[in-house]
Amino acid sequence: MKRRRALVTGASSGLGAHFAGLLAREGIGTLWLAARSEARLEATLRRCREAGAGDVRPLALDVTDAAGLAASFARIGEAGGLDLLVNNAGIAETAPALEVDPAGFDRVLDTNLRGAWLCATEAARLMRGSGGDIVNIASILGLRVAGGVAPYAISKAGLVQMTRALAVEWARHGIRVNALAPGYVETELNRDFFATEAGAALVRRIPMRRLGRPEDLDAPFLLLASGASTWLTAAVLTVDGGHHASPL
Numbered sequence: 001m002k003r004r005r006a007l008v009t010g011a012s013s014g015l016g017a018h019f020a021g022l023l024a025r026e027g028i029g030t031l032w033l034a035a036r037s038e039a040r041l042e043a044t045l046r047r048c049r050e051a052g053a054g055d056v057r058p059l060a061l062d063v064t065d066a067a068g069l070a071a072s073f074a075r076i077g078e079a080g081g082l083d084l085l086v087n088n089a090g091i092a093e094t095a096p097a098l099e100v101d102p103a104g105f106d107r108v109l110d111t112n113l114r115g116a117w118l119c120a121t122e123a124a125r126l127m128r129g130s131g132g133d134i135v136n137i138a139s140i141l142g143l144r145v146a147g148g149v150a151p152y153a154i155s156k157a158g159l160v161q162m163t164r165a166l167a168v169e170w171a172r173h174g175i176r177v178n179a180l181a182p183g184y185v186e187t188e189l190n191r192d193f194f195a196t197e198a199g200a201a202l203v204r205r206i207p208m209r210r211l212g213r214p215e216d217l218d219a220p221f222l223l224l225a226s227g228a229s230t231w232l233t234a235a236v237l238t239v240d241g242g243h244h245a246s247p248l
């Protein structure tokens, strides 16, 4: 970990901030924290420094902006390169499919799928000589479906297949590409919903009968992100209390 240089997208809140803090505690060498708003990265930046990470750098970028991304990755290349990309930036919008307009569909796909593709290809250009790890944060909604989130589920299914396609192409470069597919993790954004009867009904369908906590993802994340799993690529690791396998 001490020699690794990592970039976490969507590091200003939720799981991205959590993964960044975890990498900091594990002693990552260089940590780039990315999101659209540099101001919103401040709290994560501070927590990572408090956790002992010496070299933490904020990076304002929008994963939907190909030209901007090229410039950001050029900066990372000039600073020495990259060993780990955590493709975590993502958005979810909830609406019945018949009410999703083309712009809404594009917003979700552009961020969750095309954005992850652009970051992965930029990262792979930097990793080509020396190898590295790309961890795509997918979702069990890339493997199963739920009502009201069709574009999100479609984007995550695409991300799962992208993981396999890029793993196969880039194995020759020593680049491993894996996906973490979390189930429902309780965050501030969804806490109110899970306090409702509909939320409680959803939790009853999880075999382990509870929501995930961000720290439930720590060991599976490190398996994919630490560089220790030298023969693991094209894997999709579901971490969800058994939810994806719940009985039909």
Ligand code: NDP
Residues within 6 Å of the ligand: 009, 010, 011, 012, 013, 014, 015, 016, 034, 035, 036, 037, 040, 061, 062, 063, 064, 088, 089, 090, 091, 111, 115, 137, 138, 139, 140, 181, 182, 183, 184, 185, 186, 187, 189
């Ligand atoms: P949050 O909404 O808390 O965080 C999303 C992050 O992505 C923010 O840092 C946001 O920062 C950033 N972001 C959004 N759009 C862009 C963009 N265009 N360019 C750059 N950064 C962007 O979400 P979560 O932590 O809940 O989710 C993180 C990932 O985990 C997502 O991919 C999500 O699909 C996945 N996931 C989450 C689960 C959960 O239960 N929470 C379960 C399964 C998967 P800013 O707005 O400043 O750009």
